[in-house]
Amino acid sequence: MGAGTSRSTSDLLGEIEDLKSKIETIHGRISEHQREMTALQGEVAQMEATRRSLLAEVERRSRPTEDIRITDHALLRYVERVFKIDIDALRRQILTDGVAKGIEHGASTITVNGIQFRVKDRSIVTVIGGDQKPHRKTSKAQHRGRRPERDDINSHLADYYSPDDTND
Secondary structure, three states, rough: OOOOOOOOEEEHHHHHHHHHHHHHHHHHHHHHHHHHHHHHHHHHHHHHHHHHHHHHHHHHHHOOHHHHOOHHHHHHHHHHOOOOHHHHHHHHHHOOHHHHHHHHHOOOEEEEEOOOEEOEEEEEEEEOOOOOOOOOOOOHHHOOOOOOOOOOOHHHHHHOOOOOOOEH
């Protein structure tokens, strides 16, 4: 062995043990940092979810005022409760025996005293007053002559109504 380079086996073994100790220390710190990193990633994920939720709330509250509306059901309940209107009495006034017969026979529009009741699936879906112009939507079948116009159906249903009788 050359001069100054001779080291004893015990010195080399000591250095190896020191290196192994440093490796274990570093390994321990890596494990500790990985645990911290996992905890921080969970915290970041929670913060991201909170941020998205807050952004959605800001978006919801920032919508223009034209999105605010009142449903027909709410209006009906308001009229019923504030103006003390008896809705069941109105139902009886609209759904007379003559109107019920027209619906049972498949009418899609029933006119009583100048007021039109539009029917769909055995339900009155709208009412058009005598002073209102009804919206006329002509189907392709009507254009091609395969379906009679509503006025033809109404004329056949006229037998069920008496224009003089307002209680019918």
